Amino acid sequence: MKPSPDLVLNHTFAKIAMEMGPALPAGYGQGSATTTGVLLLMVAQEFNRAADIRVKENAAMRALFADAGVAVGGELGQRLLAAAGTQDADVNVATLDHANAELKALLIALHIEAEKNDARDIEARIVAFLRDAAAARQVFLPAM
Amino acid sequence: MSDNLEQRIVRYLSHRMPEAGKILVLALSRIHGGASRETFRVRIDCERGGERGLIFRRDPVSSLIETERETEFAAFRSFQDTNVPVPGALYLERELEWLERPFFVMEEIEGCTAGSILAADPYGPHRRSIGEQFFTILGHIAKRDVGTSELARVSALPAGDVAWARELEKWEKVIDEDELEPQPVARAAIRRMKRQPPSPAQRLSIVHGDYRTGNFLFNPQGKIRAVLDWEMAHLGDPLEDLAWALDPLWSGDRDHPGGMLTRDEGVGVWERASGLRADPAALAWWSMFASLKGLAIWISSAKEYQAGTNTDPVMAFSGLYCLPFHNKRLADMLVERAS
Incomplete structure (x- = not known):
């Protein structure tokens, strides 16, 4: 797809934030135009990476569940192992988000269990995953 | 900004400030960024008292945070004439007949600006x-x-x-x-x-x-x-x-x-x-x-x-x-x- 969507969004951000916004009277309209431009800048960042981030997160959680499921055992262990065996149906972002939400709900349950049983290895892996996932999803903005 | 809102504001202020006589709205604009309230800057000219700037803070249909306007108004009132600078808090209005939603009115602080969290060096x-x-x-x-x-x-x-x-x-x-x-x-x-x-x-x-x-x-x-x-x-x-x-x-x-x-x-x-x-x-x-x-x-x-x-x-x-x-x-x- 050319011009590439992220390029279009970046150029449109520049048009709105640097040309159209400043041409409006100061106040709500001008501020909203600038903020709208910034939204496009952020969506441009997300466009290329959205599927990649979610595929990697889902794979990391499934790997974690495969290891933790055996150690945890019981009903939760079975759910973890079942989830570890799932796959993303496709790489549409909405599909990946749906799976991501289900996996994260299970991750919360595993985290609570690990804290309750003082399972430090599992807890450390979860916290490291959360840190890495949060870092990957950050959006960066230029100073304005 | 709609004439309707301007007329409503004049009607409200005339009700609240009968001593001011005839009131004209010279300028009315919405301020950007007030996602928890709709904030309007209103410049008025009073028959008795001259020009002054007011700020109207109206409840939104929905907002970033569900807050009580009474709380904000009381907080402003808590610091009137203290070493914590706040605008004068004038009127708190709960009735819907004036601007469709509750609101309160403050004095405008003129000639000032606010820093932006996106600015490299806001000050x-x-x-x-x-x-x-x-x-x-x-x-x-x-x-x-x-x-x-x-x-x-x-x-x-x-x-x-x-x-x-x-x-x-x-x-x-x-x-x-x-x-x-x-x-x-x-x-x-x-x-x-x-x-x-x-x-x-x-x-x-x-x-x-x-x-x-x-x-x-x-x-x-x-x-x-x-x-x-x-x-x-x-x-x-x-x-x-x-x-x-x-x-x-x-x-x-x-x-x-x-x-x-x-x-x-x-x-x-x-x-x-x-x-x-x-x-x-x-x-x-x-x-x-x-x-x-x-x-x-x-x-x-x-x-x-x-x-x-x-x-x-x-x-x-x-x-x-x-x-x-x-x-x-x-x-x-x-x-x-x-x-």
Whole structure:
């Protein structure tokens, strides 16, 4: 797809934030135009990476569940192992988000269990995953 | 801006200010950024009294935070004619007949501006001076006698050892109600904070609730003229405000919270002005709380935008930029405290 969507969004951000916004009277309209431009800048960042981030997160959680499921055992262990065996149906972002939400709900349950049983290895892996996932999803903005 | 709103404002002011005689609206514009209230700047000319600027803060259809206008109005009233600069709070209106939704009216602070959290250097040559005023004023807020304040009439006073629990429960409930997807970082942080609570509040104070860059006005000479946006004001531990003010989201310059002083400098100024000590362990707890509270607010704004109940671009910005920011900050804190 050319011009590439992220390029279009970046150029449109520049048009709105640097040309159209400043041409409006100061106040709500001008501020909203600038903020709208910034939204496009952020969506441009997300466009290329959205599927990649979610595929990697889902794979990391499934790997974690495969290891933790055996150690945890019981009903939760079975759910973890079942989830570890799932796959993303496709790489549409909405599909990946749906799976991501289900996996994260299970991750919360595993985290609570690990804290309750003082399972430090599992807890450390979860916290490291959360840190890495949060870092990957950050959006960066230029100073304005 | 619609003539209808202008006419309604004239009708309301004529009702409230009969002594002013005939009132004309010279200018009416909406101010950007007030996602928790619709804020209008109104310039009027009174037959008796001449020109003056007013600010109308109207309840929104939906907002970033569900707040009580009575609370904000009472907070402004609590600091009239004190060393905490606030605009004059004139009228609180609950009746719907005037502007369809409740609102209140304040004096406009003219010739001033607010800093932006996206600016590289929001205060330029006044950075140090404004930073010292900023943390001094926050210290004065912490020192204000709670018992004689108007806010004490509308906000419950918690016990010193559970102020933290009340606030944590409040924002946990917001996440419970508004999350669109599971929030494992927020949930882990909440459990951590409950397991390792802070020491009891040294004193119970008025807490502004959103004291930061962007929520105060300064003049071209670098003097802070007004602290605004008291809609989250309540009574509680003053360290809550200090931690919120120090949060790194409020400036692109991460070494200078809010684009002013360093963290240590800000804490030092606040301690001298408030007469209180910022215990490092307690401040660390409240710093984690600040990021959690931020996360809760951004989760709510994302929900409102997603649902179409408030499509102001500020709501989308909160969900796309602020939410991942505080999620990462909380995740980093979880790692630091685990290691």
